[in-house]
Amino acid sequence: MTTAIAPSAPLTAEDRCDRCGAQAYLRVELASGGELLFCAHHAREHGDALKDVAIAVHDETHKLTIKPAPAAD
Template sequence: MSTSVIEGAELTAADRCDRCGAQAYVRVTLASGFDLMFCAHHGKEHADKLRQVALEIHDESAKIK
């Protein structure tokens, strides 16, 4: 299975990390159709495993300066 990094609907300040509640910068869409949201820290921490299970990854972490 290949994972694509896509341009989807932008994440907003209302989108929160499922791990810690910080602002989400990464949205991962799974085969089940469910989305997981991660802050930049947790998205990076779990990136290898997420690539293995994700259909799509929308990553806006480059917005952080």
């Protein structure tokens, strides 16, 4: 038996915040086996409470600050 945790799949545009339905940038894996998805706003709002119940957090909020490369003419 292994206790290793498989890496989380990257979040996509189809993953939606459980609070408001916006694009999710944070996945919280719960000890109960469930998961919660949050947009960056709700992740910040509930961050302290989530840390108390999470066994793993997959944070992709860095995607919000990535600047795309300029298009070639």
